[in-house]
Amino acid sequence: MLRCGLFxxxxxxxxxxxxxxxxxxxxxxxxxxxxxIVDGVSxxxxxxxSDSKPDFAEFRHVxxxxxxxxxxxxxxxxxxxxxxxxxxxxxxxxxGVHKLESARKIEIFSxxxxxxxxxxxxxxxxxxxxxxxxxxxxxxxxxxxxxxxLSFNSSVAFVYNPLHYARKPHEEYVRKYGGKEVECLLVxxxxxxFGMAQTGVPFGxxxxxxxxxxxxxxxxxxxxMHPKRPIIGLNCPRREVSGQRLWGWAQARFGTxxxxxxxxWIHNYCPLLFMESSGKNRTPDKLSKAERASIADVCNVALxxxxxxxxxxxxxxxxxxxxxxxxxxxxxGIQVGDILHPSPANPKxxxxxxxxxxxxxxxxxxxx
Numbered sequence: 001m002l003r004c005g006l007f008x009x010x011x012x013x014x015x016x017x018x019x020x021x022x023x024x025x026x027x028x029x030x031x032x033x034x035x036x037i038v039d040g041v042s043x044x045x046x047x048x049x050s051d052s053k054p055d056f057a058e059f060r061h062v063x064x065x066x067x068x069x070x071x072x073x074x075x076x077x078x079x080x081x082x083x084x085x086x087x088x089x090x091x092x093x094x095x096g097v098h099k100l101e102s103a104r105k106i107e108i109f110s111x112x113x114x115x116x117x118x119x120x121x122x123x124x125x126x127x128x129x130x131x132x133x134x135x136x137x138x139x140x141x142x143x144x145x146x147x148x149x150l151s152f153n154s155s156v157a158f159v160y161n162p163l164h165y166a167r168k169p170h171e172e173y174v175r176k177y178g179g180k181e182v183e184c185l186l187v188x189x190x191x192x193x194f195g196m197a198q199t200g201v202p203f204g205x206x207x208x209x210x211x212x213x214x215x216x217x218x219x220x221x222x223x224x225m226h227p228k229r230p231i232i233g234l235n236c237p238r239r240e241v242s243g244q245r246l247w248g249w250a251q252a253r254f255g256t257x258x259x260x261x262x263x264x265w266i267h268n269y270c271p272l273l274f275m276e277s278s279g280k281n282r283t284p285d286k287l288s289k290a291e292r293a294s295i296a297d298v299c300n301v302a303l304x305x306x307x308x309x310x311x312x313x314x315x316x317x318x319x320x321x322x323x324x325x326x327x328x329x330x331x332x333g334i335q336v337g338d339i340l341h342p343s344p345a346n347p348k349x350x351x352x353x354x355x356x357x358x359x360x361x362x363x364x365x366x367x368x
Contacts, residue, residue: 128179129179129180130179131179132178132179132180132309133174133175133178133179135305135309136174136178136179136306136309137171137174137175139302139305139306139309140163140170140174140271140302141163141167142302143163143271143298143299143301143302144161144163144164144271146298147161147270147271147272147295147298147299148161150291150294150295150298152274152287152291153288153291155276155282156274156275156276156282156287157226157275157276157277158224158225158226158229158274158275159272159273159274159275160191160197160222160225160229160231160272160273160275161222161271161272161273162191162196162197162198162199162200162271162273163200163271164222165219165220165221165222165231166196166197166198166199166200166219166220166231166233167200168200168217168218168219168220169199169200169201169204169209169215169216169217169218169219169233169234170200170201171217172215172216172217173200173201173204173213173215176213176214176215177213177257177258177261177265178261178265179309180261180262180265180310181310181311181312182261182262182263182264182265182310182311182312183263183264183312183313183314183366183367184263184264184265184312184313184314184315184316184361184366185264185265185267185306185307185310185312185314185315185316186264186265186266186267186316186318187266187267187268187269187303187315187316187317187318187322187325187326188202188203188266188267188268188269188318188319188322189268189269189270189283189284189285189318189319189321189322189341190268190269190270190271190272190273190274190283190284191268191271191272191273192240192242192243192273192281192343193229193273193275193281194206194236194238194239194240194243195240195242195243196268196271196273197229197231197273198219198231198232198233198234198236198240199215199219199233199234199236200217200219201213201215202266202267202268203240203242203243203246203247203266203268203318203342204240204243204247205239205240205242205243205244205247205248206233206234206235206236206237206239206240207239207244208243208244208247208248208251209234209243209247210234212247212250212251212257213247213257214257215234216234217234218233218234219231219232219233219234221233226275226279227279228278228279229275229279241342241343241344242341242342242343242344245342245349245353245354246266246318246342248354249353249354249357249358250264252354253354253358253368265306265310265312267303267306269284269299269303269321269322269325270284270295270299272284272295274287283321284321285321296325296328299325300325300328300329303325303326303329304329304331307329307330307331307334312334313334313335313365314334314335314336314337314364314365314366315330315334315335315336315337316336316337316338316339316361316364316366317336317337317338317339318338318339318341318342319338319339319340319341319343319346320338320341322338323336323337323338326338335364335365337360337364339356339357339360339361340353340356340357340360342357
């Protein structure tokens with residue numbers, strides 16, 4: 001056990017066998033739920049964690065240590081179960097170590113867990129998530145292909161479809177974070193010229209896609225581009241303000257992309273970016289009625305499929321346009337609503353957008 005600072009932060013050692021992985025604060029440690037990962041399930045023999053609140057019936061930590069004259073020693077207070085519970089928030093007395101006999105011995109954090117059943121559950125959950133990721137990617141591919149034949153009037157000079165040329169980072173987004181059932185599905189309108197159009201990720205400001213979402217796949221720019229709107233990819237130097245606000249809020253509120261995307265999923269209703277001859281962005285609500293109808297015929301099908309796969313309790317439109325599309329697609333019994341769009345073109349969004357949408361989400365019953 002290590003103590004640092006005026007208030008004696010307590011650190012816990014994570015171990016696999018005799019190898020120490022790292023030292024983390026107990027406040028962080030007890031919020032991480034134990035998940036044993038063995039050879040043949042995920043290809044790893046190390047202990048893994050998911051960012052979620054602990055299930056104390058299954059969770060016990062091992063290897064609390066203190067440093068005496070530079071030498072680490074087991075903390076003698078582990079013998080006192082009540083003191084451990086009081087000081088470290090761990091139930092059930094002294095921690096135990098459960099050993100699995102397999103090709104390699106693995107020490108896992110265990111409180112009398114049926115390891116074989118837990119292992120099978122992890123394998124089943126992993127397979128289900130991977131299957132939903134594949135299905136979600138197919139929905140996106142089908143939507144992108146179905147939109148290709150559509151034509152638009154002369155006011156639309158260029159149409160970009162990032163689900164084609166930026167499919168690699170979009171696939172990385174889905175495989176890294178998707179395939180899960182979520183509490184809230186957030187639905188945007190369509191790509192911004194410096195967001196999803198560059199990165200393939202909804203509201204995908206290039207810096208936050210790289211540094212917060214940790215996505216790094218390359219983009220293959222389309223052959224025909226507007227000279228004022230080149231596709232640069234994840235190194236685009238111009239920031240997407242809407243994406244900065246949305247993903248920046250997620251980072252500030254949840255800390256990690258995984259924690260945020262365990263509760264939310266972000267989907268853009270229409271994947272197309274429309275531009276006028278000047279390079280000006282033309283949003284879908286500015287298209288003709290017939291053009292909007294042709295888009296809806298395709299995008300409504302995709303949105304219904306995304307709803308079916310993510311099974312949200314609540315579907316929230318980011319802006320009024322997306323909110324209206326949701327009402328057309330949401331099945332009976334699912335709550336719907338909308339929040340303020342983060343675009344700088346929206347005057348209301350330019351002051352305390354994050355505080356405003358948190359209040360709106362709480363009013364809709366989202367636990368944040």
